[in-house]
Amino acid sequence: TLFNGSSYDAQVISYDRRQDLAIxxxxxxxxxxxxxxxxxxxxxxxxxxxxxxxxxxYEDTVTSGIISALHRDVEVDEVQSYENLIQTDxxxxxxxxxxxxxxxxxxxxxxxxxxxxxxxxxxxxxxxDDARRTIARLLSSEKLSGLSHGVVAEDVKTADECKLVVRxxxxxxxxxxxxxxxxxxxxxxxxxxxxxxxxxxxxxxxEARGKSVDVVVLRDGRPLTRQLQLDAAAPTAANVAAxxxxxxxxxxxxxxxxASVQKKSEPAVVDAPTPAVDAGLDRAxxxxxxxxxxxxxxxxxxxxxxxxxxxxxxxxxxxxxKNTSVRPDSVGASLLREGDVLLxxxxxxxxxxxxxGFILGEGRVTALSGMKCxxxxxxxxxxxxxxxxxR
Numbered sequence: 001t002l003f004n005g006s007s008y009d010a011q012v013i014s015y016d017r018r019q020d021l022a023i024x025x026x027x028x029x030x031x032x033x034x035x036x037x038x039x040x041x042x043x044x045x046x047x048x049x050x051x052x053x054x055x056x057x058y059e060d061t062v063t064s065g066i067i068s069a070l071h072r073d074v075e076v077d078e079v080q081s082y083e084n085l086i087q088t089d090x091x092x093x094x095x096x097x098x099x100x101x102x103x104x105x106x107x108x109x110x111x112x113x114x115x116x117x118x119x120x121x122x123x124x125x126x127x128x129d130d131a132r133r134t135i136a137r138l139l140s141s142e143k144l145s146g147l148s149h150g151v152v153a154e155d156v157k158t159a160d161e162c163k164l165v166v167r168x169x170x171x172x173x174x175x176x177x178x179x180x181x182x183x184x185x186x187x188x189x190x191x192x193x194x195x196x197x198x199x200x201x202x203x204x205x206x207e208a209r210g211k212s213v214d215v216v217v218l219r220d221g222r223p224l225t226r227q228l229q230l231d232a233a234a235p236t237a238a239n240v241a242a243x244x245x246x247x248x249x250x251x252x253x254x255x256x257x258x259a260s261v262q263k264k265s266e267p268a269v270v271d272a273p274t275p276a277v278d279a280g281l282d283r284a285x286x287x288x289x290x291x292x293x294x295x296x297x298x299x300x301x302x303x304x305x306x307x308x309x310x311x312x313x314x315x316x317x318x319x320x321x322k323n324t325s326v327r328p329d330s331v332g333a334s335l336l337r338e339g340d341v342l343l344x345x346x347x348x349x350x351x352x353x354x355x356x357g358f359i360l361g362e363g364r365v366t367a368l369s370g371m372k373c374x375x376x377x378x379x380x381x382x383x384x385x386x387x388x389x390x391r
Contacts, residue, residue: 010024014139014144021134036105036107036108038108039159041157042158043070047067049064049103050063050101051123053092053096056094061095067087068087068088070086070087071085084130086127087122092123097114098113113125133197136198136201139201151169151170151175153186153200163186164185164186164195166181166183166185180217181219184217185218186216187216189203189213190213207230211229211230213230279353280352281293283360283361284356288331289332290323290327290332292324295319295321304316304319317349320343324338326338334385335387336373341377342375344372344373345373345374346364346372370388371389372387373387
């Protein structure tokens, strides 16, 4: 239901239970006004903010306050937690969940998600920059249409500029064919201005396989136009337009409850289809000498259902692959045992065969002398070591 009283049926396009965010679609009778999007990169404690929502069912309630703290880690219950939240004393109540947190310019700087149970005026919001990275992943052409572009890019946002910088391009991908290079700043796709990964993925949503689109980039300060042609997606290990920032400030963990009357579901991430299901498992055996299989529900919950201590605060994992066999004298034998859960390789998660196929692809492996390996051994905490690849 919109502000003018009109009501529409919404279609769920994509969602992320762990972040408690979803993309929905409606077909309005006329264009809708869009709230301006700000950045959470330059927020300051004591800055004035406004929370908007339907508190206890009272529609379009606006409350004011300040930013009380930044980089809070919040645990809602045994299966739902958030990291790097904005804490505010603007009144947030049940019914506010999903509403915007605005700055003095009326820009969205956060999404309200939780309140501190039993406390007064302690609420939390997802920083908009973090939310936009998740949204880019949920809107990725690979997830929604099975088409790949091969661009691995990073949102760079400050008080003065917002831009999308290409960090790498997947081997033999459309991005390589288009001549895109690391360091390029993507400024426009078709006629859509690109400021971050959401803009980039949104601009490619309606494009068909094999159709070329104009991509404008800045390279060494000079604008260049390249032709990008989407192709069928190969198995990948990360969503390309929304890589996580390299450094994350340490936060403080507190217990809270959602600012919504709806019950939380177990954390999960909806994966895109991954063709050639066995190829990744075969590569794991050929390159690392380990046999892997997907986790069953009990094993998955053991990994995803809690937080583990990390160098910068609690860490949560999306899952992994169970190690069922290790070939003697293999690369994997230096670290892994039968029964371990492989959590990640070379900075990428390993929750599917498709992930493994990308990470251990021949073009990537031949350029590496080793790769970091994260794994979980039952009864302990996740471990990390270096796998030295055989030549």
